[in-house]
Amino acid sequence: RRRQxxxxxxxxxPPNALPQGLxxxxxxxxxSPLLFPPDKFFLRSGVCDMASAGAAAAPATPRxxxxxxxxxPKGLSKLCVVFVGLPARGKSYVARKLCYYLNWVQMPCKVxxxxxxxxxxxxxxxxxxxxxxxxxxxxxxxxxxxxAMDDMxxxxxxxxxxxxxxxxxxxxxRRSVIVKRCQAKRCKVxxxxxxxxxxxxxxxxxxxxxxxxxDYKEMAIEDAIADFRERIEYYRAxxxxxxxEQDADCSFVQLVDVGRSVLVHNVTDxxxxxxxxxxxxxxxxxxxxxxxxxxxxxxxxxxxxxxDSGLSERGQAYARALKSFMDKEKRKDLQVWCxxxxxxxxxxxxxxxxxxxKALDELDAxxxxxxxxxxxxxxxxxxxxxxxxxxxxxxxxRGESYYDVVNRLEPRILELERVENVLVICHQAVARCLLxxxxxxxxxxxxxxxxxxxxxxxxxxxxxxxxxxIEQFKLxxxxxxxxxxxx
Numbered sequence: 001r002r003r004q005x006x007x008x009x010x011x012x013x014p015p016n017a018l019p020q021g022l023x024x025x026x027x028x029x030x031x032s033p034l035l036f037p038p039d040k041f042f043l044r045s046g047v048c049d050m051a052s053a054g055a056a057a058a059p060a061t062p063r064x065x066x067x068x069x070x071x072x073p074k075g076l077s078k079l080c081v082v083f084v085g086l087p088a089r090g091k092s093y094v095a096r097k098l099c100y101y102l103n104w105v106q107m108p109c110k111v112x113x114x115x116x117x118x119x120x121x122x123x124x125x126x127x128x129x130x131x132x133x134x135x136x137x138x139x140x141x142x143x144x145x146x147x148a149m150d151d152m153x154x155x156x157x158x159x160x161x162x163x164x165x166x167x168x169x170x171x172x173x174r175r176s177v178i179v180k181r182c183q184a185k186r187c188k189v190x191x192x193x194x195x196x197x198x199x200x201x202x203x204x205x206x207x208x209x210x211x212x213x214x215d216y217k218e219m220a221i222e223d224a225i226a227d228f229r230e231r232i233e234y235y236r237a238x239x240x241x242x243x244x245e246q247d248a249d250c251s252f253v254q255l256v257d258v259g260r261s262v263l264v265h266n267v268t269d270x271x272x273x274x275x276x277x278x279x280x281x282x283x284x285x286x287x288x289x290x291x292x293x294x295x296x297x298x299x300x301x302x303x304x305x306x307x308d309s310g311l312s313e314r315g316q317a318y319a320r321a322l323k324s325f326m327d328k329e330k331r332k333d334l335q336v337w338c339x340x341x342x343x344x345x346x347x348x349x350x351x352x353x354x355x356x357x358k359a360l361d362e363l364d365a366x367x368x369x370x371x372x373x374x375x376x377x378x379x380x381x382x383x384x385x386x387x388x389x390x391x392x393x394x395x396x397x398r399g400e401s402y403y404d405v406v407n408r409l410e411p412r413i414l415e416l417e418r419v420e421n422v423l424v425i426c427h428q429a430v431a432r433c434l435l436x437x438x439x440x441x442x443x444x445x446x447x448x449x450x451x452x453x454x455x456x457x458x459x460x461x462x463x464x465x466x467x468x469x470i471e472q473f474k475l476x477x478x479x480x481x482x483x484x485x486x487x
Contacts, residue, residue, distance in 0.1 A: 077186050077187060077188050078156045078160070078161060078162070078163070078185070078186075078187045078188070079161065079162045079163070079187065079188050079189075079190060079271050079272065080149075080152065080162075080163050080164075080165060080178070080182050080187050080188070080189050080190070081095075081098070081162060081163070081164045081165070081189075081190050081191075081192055081275065082165045082169055082175065082178055082189060082190070082191050082192070083095055083164065083165060083166050083167060083169065083191075083192050083193075083194065084168070084169045084170065084175070084191055084192065084193040084194070084242060084252075085168060085170070085193050085194040085195060085196075086168065086170065086196075086232055086235050086236060086239055087168060087210070087228070087231060087232050087235060088196075088202050088205040088206050088209075088210055088228070088232065089194040089195065089196045089202070089205070090194050090196065090201075090205060090284060090465075091166060091167075091168075091192075091194045092113065092166055092209070092465075093284065093465050094192065094194060094255070094279070094282060095111050095113075095164045095166040095192075096111060096440075096466075096467065097282060097417075098164065098192075098275065098278065098279070099111050099164060099440065100437060100438070100440045101278050101413070101437070102161070102162050102275070103440060103441070103442070103444060104406065104413070104436060104437045104440075104441075104444065105274075105406065105407075105410065106403075106406075106444065106445070107161045107162055107271065108159060108160050108161045108162070109160070109161065109162040109163070109164065110152070110155055110160055110162075110163055110164070111164045111166050112148040112149075112151060112152055112163060112164065112165050112166065113166040113167070114141070114144065114145050114148055114165065114166060114167030114168075115166075115167070115213075117144045117145070117147060117148050118140075118141060118144055119214055119215070121144055121147070122140055122144065124214050124215045124217075125137075125215060126215070126227055127227045127228070127230035127231040127234060130231045130234045130235060131234050132234055132237045132238050142174070142177075145165070145167065145169075145174075146181075148165060149165070149178070149181055152165070153185050153187070156185070156187065161271075162271065162275075165178070168235055168239075169191075170235055170238060170239040170240065171238055171239070171240050172240050172246070172247075175191065175250075179250070188251075188269065188272070189250070189251065190251050190252065190253070190267065190272045190275065191242060191247075191250055191251065191252035191253070192252070192253050192255065192275075192279065193241065193242050193252060193253070193254045193255065194255050195241065195254060195255065195256045195257070196256075196257055197256070197257060198257050201257065201284075202232075205465070206225055206228055206229075207225075208464075208465050209465045209466065210224070210228050211224040211225060211228070216228075242254060244263075244265050247265075248266070249266070250265070250266065251265070251266045251267050251268070251269075251272055252264075252265050252266070252267075253265075253267065253275075253276050253279055255279060255282075259280075259282055259283045259284070262279070262280055264276055277414070278414065278417075281414045281415075281417045281418045282417055283417070283418070285420055286420075287419070287420040287421055287422075287462075287463065288329075288331060288421050288460060288461065288462050289416060289421075289422055289424070289438070289460075289461040289463075290326070290329075290422070290423040290424065290458055290459065290460055290461070291423075291424045291426065291431050291434055291435065291453075291458075291459040291461065292322060292347075292423065292424070292425050292426075292431075292457070292458045292459070293425075293426065293427060293428060293431055293453060293454075293455055293456075293457070294311070294315065294338075294341075294343040294344045294346070294347040294425060294426070294427065294455075295311045295312070295314070295315025295316060295317070295318035295319050295322075295343065295346070295347045295455070295456065295477075295479075296311065296312045296314045296315035296318065296455050296456065296477075296479040296480060297309045297310065297311055297312060297315055297343040298310060298311070298312055299370075300312070300315075300455065300479070300480050300482055301480060302372075303372050303373075303480075304370055304371065304372060305365045305368055305369060305370065305371055305372070305373065305376070306362060306363075306364070306365035306368070306369040306370060307369060307370050308341050308342050308343075309342065309343065310342050310343060310346055311342075311343055311346045311347065314456075314477055314478055314479055315343070315346070315347070315479075316346070317477050318347070318455075318456045318475060318477045318479070319346060319347045319348075319349060319350055320350060321456075321475045321476070321477055322347065322350075322425075322458065322475065323350035323351060325458060325473065325475060326351075326423060331421040332421065333420065333421060334421045334422065334423060335353075335355065335419055335421065335422040335423070336348055336351040336353065336354045336355065336422070336423045336425065337354075337355050337356075337357055337360060337412075337422060337423070337424045337425065337426075338354055338355075338356055338357070338360065338424075338425040338426065339356065339357065339358070339360035339361045339362065339425075339426055339427065339430070340356045340357070340358050340360075340361055341361055341362065341427075344356075344360070344425045344426060344427070347425050348425050351423075357412065359408050359409055359411060359412050360409075360412065360424065360426045360427075360430055361427070361430075362426075362427035362428070362429055362430065363396075363399070363400050363401075363402065363404075363405050363427070363429035363430075364396065364399040364400040364404075365396045365399050365400075366395070366396040366397045366398035366399025366400070367380075367396065367397040367398050367399070368380065368396050368397065368399065369399070373484070380397060383396065383397060388487040390445075391449035391450075391486075392444070392445035392446070392448060392449050393445065402429060402432070402433065402448055402449050405429055405430060405433050406433050406448075409430065409433050409434065412434075413434075413437055416434075428453055428482060429449075431451075431453040431459070432448055432449065432451040432453055433448065435451055435453065435459065435470075436448040436451060438461050438463075438468045438470065439468070439470065440467075449486075450485065450486045452483050453483075454474070454479075454481065454483065455479040455480070455481075455482065456474065456475050456477045456478075456479045457472055457473065457474050457475070458472070458473045458475065459471070459472055459473075460472075460473065
């Protein structure tokens with residue numbers, strides 16, 4: 001392969017600040033073409049057209065010889081993602097979201113939060129502990145950071161792919177130590193720096209997350225805010241931002257105000273590029289995601305798999321009830337997505353400006369389309385047994401597996417991170433895949449195919465700095481159950 005050149009990419013404004021349908025970005029050789037049209041990106045030296053340079057998307061080979069089950073080429077070294085930045089800059093939020101995404105695409109990822117290591121092994125501390133002249137405390141923090149790295153390296157030997165060091169890592173001296181330790185373990189490093197110059201956003205971060213930390217459990221809110229601001233100033237005294245000139249050999253992504261602008265420098269490898277693409281789509285604006293299956297279909301009533309049947313009478317009643325439910329929610333600028341199949345189109349028919357996406361279609365049952373589960377067991381006993389044993393990776397004859405659905409949904413996940421309020425009207429398998437992302441399922445292949453998503457139920461997902469709040473609303477319309485528990 002040709003050696004990829006080092007380059008610096010500046011995106012301003014980022015994709016999530018552009019009008020819908022207009023996006024700047026980069027198309028490169030990924031396992032799935034989840035990139036940013038048009039095929040151009042902006043270098044300091046001008047505009048480069050990757051399409052004319054012959055860049056092409058690599059085929060997705062879920063269980064082939066050259067690709068692992070994650071769709072990631074085998075033999076890639078482990079990756080340490082190192083977060084950099086002052087406290088209260090949204091680092092932990094971004095780290096958690098990134099971990100959700102990587103685990104969802106079957107790249108085992110784990111976050112090592114250095115603040116949690118400090119509280120666990122050294123107790124809680126006020127701002128004076130972080131004073132730049134407190135050498136004993138500085139040495140203790142470095143020792144604990146080394147312990148976190150030791151745990152990460154041990155986890156790599158157990159099958160982990162990406163470790164995230166979530167901390168300030170605010171000096172070049174500290175970052176140099178991290179790079180040297182990773183190089184000794186043949187582990188690559190990607191720095192992600194979060195810069196926030198918006199004082200209002202910093203204050204929100206302090207109020208939403210920091211004052212609830214164990215460090216401030218016995219402290220009044222006003223005192224906790226003052227103490228944390230003092231801690232920030234102590235870090236600022238020695239903080240060294242990453243720059244192209246002084247960190248020329250490092251691979252890093254610099255996020256300004258969590259998405260207002262992005263600087264990408266010297267990021268060339270497969271997994272770092274995939275992470276960069278994900279980070280370009282994040283934002284922290286308040287939003288809600290609603291997920292609902294279509295109303296009860298004629299095939300649901302008959303117990304048949306797949307197909308493109310319309311709604312039953314009860315399904316049509318649910319379509320009307322869903323519209324009433326969403327009207328009461330009063331979400332501004334709500335987007336409505338559905339699949340291209342009749343049952344979701346009919347369920348969405350009472351909404352305006354509905355976007356139908358092929359990627360949201362139900363799992364393709366192939367030659368089993370239109371059969372009952374009993375008929376599939378009789379005609380394809382080996383496939384039926386294989387699905388009971390490994391439902392995530394087993395495909396229907398000439399059809400799809402859950403693994404395939406996750407891969408085709410990845411562009412929709414990136415879009416879900418870009419937009420604000422959205423209602424997704426989809427199918428059982430698709431809803432399971434989406435919910436597994438927001439729940440950060442630890443054992444995805446075992447858990448995802450058996451997530452219960454009843455008909456005539458709305459799932460409301462509210463992303464928060466500490467995770468996702470997930471609520472279910474069962475609307476009062478009778479329906480059949482299509483859930484099949486694990487054998």
